Amino acid sequence: MEMREEIHVLKRELAKAVELAADSEAKYKACVLDPVPVPVHSAELAQLRDDVARTKAALHDATHCVVCMDRPRERMLMPCSHFAFCTPCVADVKHCPLCNQAPTGHLRVYNS
Numbered sequence: 549m550e551m552r553e554e555i556h557v558l559k560r561e562l563a564k565a566v567e568l569a570a571d572s573e574a575k576y577k578a579c580v581l582d583p584v585p586v587p588v589h590s591a592e593l594a595q596l597r598d599d600v601a602r603t604k605a606a607l608h609d610a611t612h613c614v615v616c617m618d619r620p621r622e623r624m625l626m627p628c629s630h631f632a633f634c635t636p637c638v639a640d641v642k643h644c645p646l647c648n649q650a651p652t653g654h655l656r657v658y659n660s
């Protein structure tokens with residue numbers, strides 16, 4: 549191979565290499581600037597959903613009537629002071645389900 553021809557081939561290879569390097573540098577920069585979001589593991593997501601559901605259920609139980617589990621608490625039994633009943637249910641309570649005392653009456657409780 550002639551010297552001039554060899555130089556020509558080497559120059560073309562060098563140009564190709566520079567092009568490749570620029571291309572991979574651009575790709576590398578794109579990766580750095582626009583990182584792939586970390587995927588949330590599906591088991592982790594299921595655990596979070598479960599936690600939210602259990603917290604909601606616990607909150608519902610803590611604020612709703614222990615008899616019907618449906619209406620909000622608004623009546624406190626006398627004399628045991630257990631505040632765990634809605635107005636329709638409290639009339640039927642013969643023994644407090646929390647302490648088993650027989651109620652002598654009840655009070656309306658206001659939250660606000």
Ligand SMILES: [Zn+2]
Pocket residue numbers: 613614615616617618619633634635636637638
């Ligand atoms: Zn009730």
Ligand SMILES: [Zn+2]
Pocket residue numbers: 625628629630644645646647648649
């Ligand atoms: Zn009670």
